[in-house]
Amino acid sequence: MHVHRVVVIGGGFGGLQAVHKLRHELVDVTLVDRQNFHLFQPLTYQVATGALSPGEIAYPLRTIFKRAHNVRVLLAEVADFDLDHRELQLHPVASIPAPESIAYDTLIIAGGSHYSYFGHDEWSEAAPEVKSLESALGVRSRILSAFEAAEAEPDPERRAAWLTFAVVGGGPTGVEMAGQIAELARDTLPHEFRTIDSRMGRILLIEAVDRLLTSFPPSLSEKALESLQGLGVTPMLRSTVVDVDEHGVTVEPAGGPSERIPARTIIWAAGVEASNMAARLGELTGAEVDRAGRVSVEPDLTLPGHPEVFALGDMVRVRRPDGSVLTLPGVAPVAMQQGRYAAEVVRARLRGAPSRPFHYLDKGNLATIGRGSAVADIKRLELSGVIAWLTWLLVHLWYLVGFQNRILVFIRWSFSFATHGRGARLITDPAAEAAAREPAAR
Amino acid sequence: MHVHRVVVIGGGFGGLQAVHKLRHELVDVTLVDRQNFHLFQPLTYQVATGALSPGEIAYPLRTIFKRAHNVRVLLAEVADFDLDHRELQLHPVASIPAPESIAYDTLIIAGGSHYSYFGHDEWSEAAPEVKSLESALGVRSRILSAFEAAEAEPDPERRAAWLTFAVVGGGPTGVEMAGQIAELARDTLPHEFRTIDSRMGRILLIEAVDRLLTSFPPSLSEKALESLQGLGVTPMLRSTVVDVDEHGVTVEPAGGPSERIPARTIIWAAGVEASNMAARLGELTGAEVDRAGRVSVEPDLTLPGHPEVFALGDMVRVRRPDGSVLTLPGVAPVAMQQGRYAAEVVRARLRGAPSRPFHYLDKGNLATIGRGSAVADIKRLELSGVIAWLTWLLVHLWYLVGFQNRILVFIRWSFSFATHGRGARLITDPAAEAAAREPAAR
Numbered sequence: 001m002h003v004h005r006v007v008v009i010g011g012g013f014g015g016l017q018a019v020h021k022l023r024h025e026l027v028d029v030t031l032v033d034r035q036n037f038h039l040f041q042p043l044t045y046q047v048a049t050g051a052l053s054p055g056e057i058a059y060p061l062r063t064i065f066k067r068a069h070n071v072r073v074l075l076a077e078v079a080d081f082d083l084d085h086r087e088l089q090l091h092p093v094a095s096i097p098a099p100e101s102i103a104y105d106t107l108i109i110a111g112g113s114h115y116s117y118f119g120h121d122e123w124s125e126a127a128p129e130v131k132s133l134e135s136a137l138g139v140r141s142r143i144l145s146a147f148e149a150a151e152a153e154p155d156p157e158r159r160a161a162w163l164t165f166a167v168v169g170g171g172p173t174g175v176e177m178a179g180q181i182a183e184l185a186r187d188t189l190p191h192e193f194r195t196i197d198s199r200m201g202r203i204l205l206i207e208a209v210d211r212l213l214t215s216f217p218p219s220l221s222e223k224a225l226e227s228l229q230g231l232g233v234t235p236m237l238r239s240t241v242v243d244v245d246e247h248g249v250t251v252e253p254a255g256g257p258s259e260r261i262p263a264r265t266i267i268w269a270a271g272v273e274a275s276n277m278a279a280r281l282g283e284l285t286g287a288e289v290d291r292a293g294r295v296s297v298e299p300d301l302t303l304p305g306h307p308e309v310f311a312l313g314d315m316v317r318v319r320r321p322d323g324s325v326l327t328l329p330g331v332a333p334v335a336m337q338q339g340r341y342a343a344e345v346v347r348a349r350l351r352g353a354p355s356r357p358f359h360y361l362d363k364g365n366l367a368t369i370g371r372g373s374a375v376a377d378i379k380r381l382e383l384s385g386v387i388a389w390l391t392w393l394l395v396h397l398w399y400l401v402g403f404q405n406r407i408l409v410f411i412r413w414s415f416s417f418a419t420h421g422r423g424a425r426l427i428t429d430p431a432a433e434a435a436a437r438e439p440a441a442r
Numbered sequence: 443m444h445v446h447r448v449v450v451i452g453g454g455f456g457g458l459q460a461v462h463k464l465r466h467e468l469v470d471v472t473l474v475d476r477q478n479f480h481l482f483q484p485l486t487y488q489v490a491t492g493a494l495s496p497g498e499i500a501y502p503l504r505t506i507f508k509r510a511h512n513v514r515v516l517l518a519e520v521a522d523f524d525l526d527h528r529e530l531q532l533h534p535v536a537s538i539p540a541p542e543s544i545a546y547d548t549l550i551i552a553g554g555s556h557y558s559y560f561g562h563d564e565w566s567e568a569a570p571e572v573k574s575l576e577s578a579l580g581v582r583s584r585i586l587s588a589f590e591a592a593e594a595e596p597d598p599e600r601r602a603a604w605l606t607f608a609v610v611g612g613g614p615t616g617v618e619m620a621g622q623i624a625e626l627a628r629d630t631l632p633h634e635f636r637t638i639d640s641r642m643g644r645i646l647l648i649e650a651v652d653r654l655l656t657s658f659p660p661s662l663s664e665k666a667l668e669s670l671q672g673l674g675v676t677p678m679l680r681s682t683v684v685d686v687d688e689h690g691v692t693v694e695p696a697g698g699p700s701e702r703i704p705a706r707t708i709i710w711a712a713g714v715e716a717s718n719m720a721a722r723l724g725e726l727t728g729a730e731v732d733r734a735g736r737v738s739v740e741p742d743l744t745l746p747g748h749p750e751v752f753a754l755g756d757m758v759r760v761r762r763p764d765g766s767v768l769t770l771p772g773v774a775p776v777a778m779q780q781g782r783y784a785a786e787v788v789r790a791r792l793r794g795a796p797s798r799p800f801h802y803l804d805k806g807n808l809a810t811i812g813r814g815s816a817v818a819d820i821k822r823l824e825l826s827g828v829i830a831w832l833t834w835l836l837v838h839l840w841y842l843v844g845f846q847n848r849i850l851v852f853i854r855w856s857f858s859f860a861t862h863g864r865g866a867r868l869i870t871d872p873a874a875e876a877a878a879r880e881p882a883a884r
Contacts, residue, residue, distance in 0.1 A: 054495065098594055152517070426478065427477065
């Protein structure tokens with residue numbers, strides 16, 4: 001008997017839900033990912049400021065599906081699609097062998113997105129993002145090293161540049177990063193240095209449009225702005241970044257002359273660019289691809305002409321039954337609902353049952369700013385302050401994979417709250433780590 | 443008024459105790475270290491197998507001495523000593539500026555040691571050690587990648603090489619590493635793979651002499667051997683490593699012909715070599731330096747002719763009042779007692795009081811093998827099994843710096859014990875981390 005083979009690409013929120021929903025079905029599931037763990041991306045920014053350790057927000061994929069005997073995990077990179085022959089072509093990751101291709105009956109693609117440097121990829125070196133675990137750890141070393149360098153730097157101008165932190169992008173990640181750096185500077189570090197006063201640190205949050213958190217109602221943007229200012233963050237609205245290098249950032253305010261700001265730590269949290277798998281799928285199927293690289297999928301999340309191929313999450317836009325195209329927010333709940341939906345369609349088809357178009361149930365929108373401060377927009381209920389923050393806390397603990405991780409993170413947060421401390425403040429040397437790992441990476 | 447300036451080199455166990463004992467004195471203390479954290483080295487091997495996260499066994503030095511206002515932390519590398527002018531010459535670490543030199547009235551040197559490749563430093567690439575946090579993370583990626591590679595490798599011979607783990611050195615670290623890999627293969631991973639049976643993993647523990655744990659009584663060595671065999675480890679006693687490369691290790695049993703063992707994961711835990719500061723101090727003062735690079739210090743831990751310079755920990759041997767030289771074990775309690783002793787001598791001198799020679803109070807010796815299994819040699823009381831293991835557990839939790847870390851580690855351990863799981867099993871890419879960190883490292 002031929003068992004229906006489902007291949008799922010990506011162990012993020014969407015892929016994980018799809019696999020989860022298929023784990024009791026009579027199908028063979030292969031989950032393909034470049035990394036051996038699921039990353040709880042909404043909290044990587046906390047790794048970047050030493051509030052959490054990497055192991056606390058990442059969980060091995062094999063452990064998650066340990067008891068799902070119809071699921072296998074394959075560590076590999078996607079090289080290309082052969083949609084006509086229903087084959088996925090693969091590349092090995094580091095030294096780990098991978099088959100050249102695998103065949104599927106159904107393919108579910110959840111490749112995610114990354115930040116976009118608006119055509120200036122060369123900025124990424126001076127202004128890394130905090131979306132992957134590796135880059136978050138690199139940013140952690142940078143932020144902590146900047147305070148160390150300021151402590152040791154006798155020249156006041158250079159010291160000021162070390163104490164200037166520029167966060168680019170006023171979305172949830174940018175707001176959270178700026179808030180976290182402010183808390184680090186004002187609450188965690190003050191008594192730890194002898195020469196500098198870490199509270200003198202200047203934290204800039206640079207946003208091109210006229211308000212922060214544009215996915216929230218304007219009144220909550222205003223609340224977030226005030227909270228950030230209260231924490232000592234300097235929001236720079238209607239300001240476009242026109243140049244970035246390792247010594248600073250050049251900003252152009254709307255209508256004003258451009259200004260050069262010396263800053264040794266720059267963090268990028270602007271723009272979105274879909275996984276390049278999206279563009280490739282557009283090429284292969286003729287589906288529309290937008291400026292952010294997202295491919296348009298049918299109302300049932302499949303690709304035009306390929307009902308056996310689903311694509312979902314923040315690498316797609318969804319065509320409505322009336323033909324218009326819907327861009328859903330690039331947040332975990334969208335990917336999770338879409339992952340579950342795709343799995344349900346597969347199950348329905350195997351039973352010969354019909355299925356309805358995907359419908360997104362918006363449960364609300366949350367963003368945290370700092371200790372006791374967040375904004376929440378839940379079904380027209382607008383919350384801010386402590387209540388929103390507690391909601392944020394509970395929701396994030398709830399969705400964190402792994403019971404043990406929930407407890408560890410809860411304890412870290414309780415300690416941070418009580419002591420203003422941050423336990424995982426290590427400046428590690430990835431080059432030394434790479435050296436120890438190297439032969440295996442060949 | 444001139445305040446007595448004490449410079450302490452090294453934020454390990456010895457240096458930390460010295461600074462701690464001086465924190466309420468009328469002295470200025472500068473603690474110099476290359477890294478911004480204290481590492482609880484006895485547990486780094488648990489990071490190498492994913493049982494603990496780095497942040498749980500490392501603690502920022504500045505946080506430790508936050509409230510000690512006479513203590514400053516300086517991130518720098520020691521370049522050289524100018525003993526005549528009482529100056530310490532420094533090199534900057536990465537991008538963090540450092541003064542070229544600092545002056546001292548008293549210098550306390552606690553530079554530690556590293557593993558020795560017996561003149562074959564080229565082996566270090568194929569056989570990394572697990573003493574530093576970075577190398578432990580590299581080893582973690584290697585061990586986990588080896589199982590992944592075995593899962594994906596169709597060729598049975600190559601697969602066997604991926605499933606062979608060779609640990610070189612039968613001291614406490616080697617025994618602990620071999621035991622941990624065995625537990626990983628037998629308890630944690632079995633249900634996570636679909637092609638391989640991780641229990642088929644071969645774990646070799648290669649030791650040149652005829653028993654393991656030579657610092658323990660022979661009966662406990664025997665107990666440790668049996669426990670390891672029970673876990674599935676293959677101890678190879680009286681076997682010398684004569685060659686190492688990334689595809690295997692060549693071993694020469696006493697009296698027998700050499701044997702080539704294909705193994706893709708080799709971990710080095712043999713030999714000890716003192717920090718090269720020890721040899722330099724020998725050169726400068728004429729003090730004896732032994733084959734392991736340790737310098738001999740006077741009965742009060744000072745260098746000959748330089749009563750203002752202390753050296754301690756596993757980079758020194760101590761001259762007895764009768765002229766003989768004592769090699770103390772390279773363990774944390776020795777360094778801690780010596781660090782406290784040096785601080786007490788400084789305090790006594792400032793009061794014009796005499797001080798007695800250093801005396802090591804041996805509280806016992808502990809090594810763990812695996813779940814519920816350890817050996818303890820405490821004042822002629824020889825323990826093994828669960829009681830020794832509980833002792834080991836409590837002692838290590840007790841000495842772990844940071845109340846929060848104690849709780850986090852306790853929880854991780856409780857979970858591992860209950861579920862056989864290991865939460866921090868991430869294959870991370872240090873190259874990507876390095877890229878994100880790079881500009882700051884210039």
